[in-house]
Amino acid sequence: MLNRITSRILEKDIVKDIHNVDSLMKTVLATKAPHLYYSYLQMQNASPKTSIDKFDKSKVLLPSEKDIWIFGYGSLVWKADFPYIAKLPGFITGYERKFYQNSIDHRGVPTFPGRVVTLVPTKDESSRVYGVAYRIAESNKDEVLKHLDYREKNGYDRCSLKFNVFDVNSTVNVIMYVANSDNDSFAGHISNENEIAEQIYRAVGPSGFNREYVYNLEEAMTSLFPGVEDHHLHNLVRLLRNFEVKDKEAIEKCISHMEQLTVDYGVNSEVLENEIVCLLLTFIERNK
Numbered sequence: 298m299l300n301r302i303t304s305r306i307l308e309k310d311i312v313k314d315i316h317n318v319d320s321l322m323k324t325v326l327a328t329k330a331p332h333l334y335y336s337y338l339q340m341q342n343a344s345p346k347t348s349i350d351k352f353d354k355s356k357v358l359l360p361s362e363k364d365i366w367i368f369g370y371g372s373l374v375w376k377a378d379f380p381y382i383a384k385l386p387g388f389i390t391g392y393e394r395k396f397y398q399n400s401i402d403h404r405g406v407p408t409f410p411g412r413v414v415t416l417v418p419t420k421d422e423s424s425r426v427y428g429v430a431y432r433i434a435e436s437n438k439d440e441v442l443k444h445l446d447y448r449e450k451n452g453y454d455r456c457s458l459k460f461n462v463f464d465v466n467s468t469v470n471v472i473m474y475v476a477n478s479d480n481d482s483f484a485g486h487i488s489n490e491n492e493i494a495e496q497i498y499r500a501v502g503p504s505g506f507n508r509e510y511v512y513n514l515e516e517a518m519t520s521l522f523p524g525v526e527d528h529h530l531h532n533l534v535r536l537l538r539n540f541e542v543k544d545k546e547a548i549e550k551c552i553s554h555m556e557q558l559t560v561d562y563g564v565n566s567e568v569l570e571n572e573i574v575c576l577l578l579t580f581i582e583r584n585k
């Protein structure tokens with residue numbers, strides 16, 4: 298039965314090399330509806346996880362007064378793929394963290410950008426953006442800045458400001474990367490969180506699924522700063538989780554319908570084959 302289904306789907310040149318319903322679902326969703334593919338993997342507790350903190354901690358780096366500090370408030374909080382001497386939690390003031398930057402090279406592609414964070418200036422003196430400051434050894438400074446200039450190449454510029462170390466009365470001058478509102482990928486004109494969540498939910502890019510970026514940031518911020526509320530971040534996570542609940546229900550219906558059809562119509566039935574092919578393709582169309 299499955300071979301005949303596969304040949305029908307193959308006619309639509311969607312999938313190759315199918316062995317069972319699970320691989321049929323994975324391959325069809327991964328090629329035609331990646332956001333559903335991520336939800337399907339989550340249902341199997343197999344969702345892809347970016348390995349974070351890729352930095353090799355075996356190298357001992359000695360501090361010097363010519364070291365620099367880099368402030369991370371987005372992916373730099375949970376994905377430090379560069380050598381550093383120290384990592385201090387803390388905050389900066391005068392800005393708000395917002396998912397207002399389109400990502401075409403990490404969490405999206407030019408034809409379907411994802412959303413990542415940047416900082417927008419605010420006059421609210423009480424406003425704080427929590428994150429981490431990394432101490433970079435002078436001997437690694439040029440290499441790390443070159444690496445980050447490339448990583449943040451889509452619209453981010455370096456700037457310097459004061460970082461307040463958490464829980465102690467001390468500050469350090471940091472360099473940070475901010476995507477200002479005049480860059481081509483700035484998307485702050487679309488600030489509705491439902492629209493931003495929709496975009497994130499469907500986006501995937503060379504660095505992985507866009508929603509994984511949001512989940513990793515929330516997980517890192519919650520563990521570093523328990524009790525600190527970032528309404529914008531937490532609301533987006535809530536909206537994304539709601540989308541997943543709806544999709545998981547639809548995927549479960551799709552699978553049980555396919556299994557029921559196998560029971561109702563046996564294995565040699567043109568009806569079953571047509572039904573499954575149509576069901577999968579309609580399901581994908583409806584959930585694009």
Ligand SMILES: N[C@@H](CCC(=O)N[C@@H](CS)C(=O)NCC(=O)O)C(=O)O
Nearest residue numbers: 369370371372373400403413474504
């Ligand atoms: N400058 C921000 C980083 C903003 C950001 O997340 N940049 C993206 C580039 S679009 C990134 O590095 N993404 C890596 C990833 O998505 O894994 C920070 O200090 O954390």
